Amino acid sequence: MARLTPRPLRVVIAEDAAIMRDGLAQILIRRGLDVVAVVADAAALRCAVDELLPDVAIIDVRMPPTHTDEGLRAAQSIHRDHPQVGVLVFSQYIETRSAAELLSGAPAGVGYLLKDRVADVSDFIDAVISVARGGTVLDPEVVRHLFAASHRANALATLTPREHEVLALIAQGRSNAAIASMLAISAGVVEKHVASVLAKLGLAPSDNDNRRVIAAIKYLES
Known part of the structure; x- marks a missing residue:
């Protein structure tokens, strides 16, 4: 009896x-994979997956x-609606929040690789096959970025309600004097709250970094 070829x-x-699109297709085809659709936007991607149900x-x-995170949003919807379809995000960018949402449910069949860090075609093909078979592949x-984001979220969770108010006003560019006026507290109390916020966020004094700016960025990223 003849053996069936997978x-x-x-x-x-x-x-x-x-x-990049055509180059990826040629690489995959040469390695024996079947490229069933090549598309240029998220809407076409969802249509192709709905119709073809690729691996x-x-x-x-x-x-x-908008060239923001359309691909990751599409990956989330595909992973939700077609869990049997692996999704391998392959990009120059790390969109931390969307990536965390993609991985927060069932990470099986999910991958996220950075284009400029893939040095070997064979490793890339192995990653594609692994994700298609239900594996998880992360650069x-x-x-590191996901861990750092989680650490920031945990640090922000330790702030008191008043410290959150102070940090929100710092993020708006308010001075200590302005914060004191808006919250009807003394400038000395504001200074204590600011010092506590910076300490909880792990922002030690530095000659090179503006700690208030960094604290504001952490708040906005959250």
Whole structure:
């Protein structure tokens, strides 16, 4: 009895840069994978996946129309609606919040790799196959960013309600005097709250960094 040959993995590529899109397709085809669709935006990606149900979709983060996180949002919806389809985010950018949301449910069949850190085509193909088969593949830099974001969230959770108010006003660019006036407290009390906020966020005194600006960024990122 003749042995059946396993069918090649079926892949959809979503990438708005034409050269990158065509290059990925050629690499995958040469390695024996079946590229069933190549699209340039998130809407076309969702349509292709709904219709073709590939084994894996390789998705850029920033695509038309806004070039922000359309790819990651599409990856989330695909992972939710078609859990049997692997989603491999392949991008120059780390969108921490959306990545955390993508991985927060069932991380099986999910990957996130950075384009400029993939040095070997074989490693990339292995990652595609792993995600298609239900594995999880994350670039160490992505893991580092997710861990740092989690640490910031935990630090912010330790702030008192008054400290949150003070930090929110710092993020608006308010001076200590302005904060004291708005909250009807003394400037000395504001200084104590600011010092406590900076300490809880792990922002030690530095000659090079504006700690108030960094604290504001952490607040806005949260």
